[in-house]
Amino acid sequence: MSTPKESDRLAFIGQLAAGLAHEIRTPLSTLQANLQLLQEDFSEAKDDRERRALQRITLLLKETGRLEEILGDFLRFAAGHKLERRPTDLNRVVGEVLDFVGPEAQQKKVRVLKSFGDLPKVPLDANLFKQALINLVMNAMQAMPDGGELIVRTQKWRDFAQVDVIDTGTGMTADVASKCFDVYYSTKKTGTGLGLPTTRRIIHEHDGTLTVTSEVGKGSCFTMRLPGVGEVEEKQGETITL
Ligand SMILES: Nc1ncnc2c1ncn2[C@@H]1O[C@H](COP(=O)(O)OP(=O)(O)OP(=O)(O)O)[C@@H](O)[C@H]1O
Ligand SMILES: [Mg+2]
Structure with missing residues (x-):
């Protein structure tokens, strides 16, 4: 069991972490939106170079999607829920x-x-x-x-x-x-x-x-x-x- 002081500190760290996760989400969604636009630009790749670029963009999109999921899970967990009972x-x-x-x-x-x-x-x-x-x-x-x-x-x-x-x-x-x-x-x-x-x-x-x-x-x-x-x-x- 944690002491009251410790639990205050943990709650505070939790809030900071939730704030950080929230902050990361905004640039991440900009990144994602731009990658999506790039993916569209390269969707009809004309040569090997463009095909490789498309592959990389697709991989990056997958990874940003995963980051978005991790942040979403974290925020759902960390959010102090206001219960409407x-x-x-x-x-x-x-x-x-x-x-x-x-x-x-x-x-x-x-x-x-x-x-x-x-x-x-x-x-x-x-x-x-x-x-x-x-x-x-x-x-x-x-x-x-x-x-x-x-x-x-x-x-x-x-x-x-x-x-x-x-x-x-x-x-x-x-x-x-x-x-x-x-x-x-x-x-x-x-x-x-x-x-x-x-x-x-x-x-x-x-x-x-x-x-x-x-x-x-x-x-x-x-x-x-x-x-x-x-x-x-x-x-x-x-x-x-x-
Ligand atoms: N019904 C179950 N049968 C067997 N193992 C389970 C079951 N529920 C949970 N577990 C075990 O507990 C672990 C933690 O479950 P938890 O739901 O927290 O995370 P997860 O399912 O691995 O990932 P996610 O964040 O996607 O839910 C699981 O990885 C699994 O090993
Ligand atoms: Mg699970």
């Missing part, structure tokens, strides 16, 4: 996210199974929560490259609404599971490693918890618990059960 039917929001990812799941041969229980209304910023849930669903699908089952289950747990996102994918070793919420931790070639920290942050901002259980070769279960409307803020311990 309204008493919400969580099952409806979860259903909307599953409808949204349905086509991609089908394409990846992932069968989506829903099991919705009765839930208390939750004071929710629906847009932020959707982002959090989509991160979990994307991870689940990425863990099942040859298809599988994605089970999304909701149920009441004490005065909380609980959402489990379960996959039948690769699972995680104890080592990976203990690091998976760390900022910039990723085992994927093109992963940024900000998906889970962002999700956890959003859930914490809702006074909830996000935990995981996982078994190599069997799959993983990510559990979110959000306090219902009118409940006192009661933070649960973060446990990683393996």
Whole structure:
């Protein structure tokens, strides 16, 4: 645990870093716009020299696109969210996210199974929560490259609404599971490693918890618990059960 002074300092550094990321974005988009114009200019390359130039421009555009993505991920993670919470039917929001990812799941041969229980209304910023849930669903699908089952289950747990996102994918070793919420931790070639920290942050901002259980070769279960409307803020311990 960090002391209050340390946490102030970390918050300050976070703000500086977010400011820096923001500043970098502006010249980067100028760079990107100009590269796009150059790409158009060279689109009908007449000789080898022009073809090589076009290849380089295309590569540069790809790299600037990647930089833009890294900055976007960082800013989404670092941004202090101003929550707009309204008493919400969580099952409806979860259903909307599953409808949204349905086509991609089908394409990846992932069968989506829903099991919705009765839930208390939750004071929710629906847009932020959707982002959090989509991160979990994307991870689940990425863990099942040859298809599988994605089970999304909701149920009441004490005065909380609980959402489990379960996959039948690769699972995680104890080592990976203990690091998976760390900022910039990723085992994927093109992963940024900000998906889970962002999700956890959003859930914490809702006074909830996000935990995981996982078994190599069997799959993983990510559990979110959000306090219902009118409940006192009661933070649960973060446990990683393996
Ligand atoms: N459902 C899952 N099954 C197996 N491993 C997982 C699962 N979810 C997360 N992980 C592990 O946790 C790591 C961190 O996940 P996280 O979502 O933060 O980053 P990422 O998916 O690698 O990159 P991105 O920033 O694109 O989300 C992953 O690289 C992976 O090793
Ligand atoms: Mg991810």
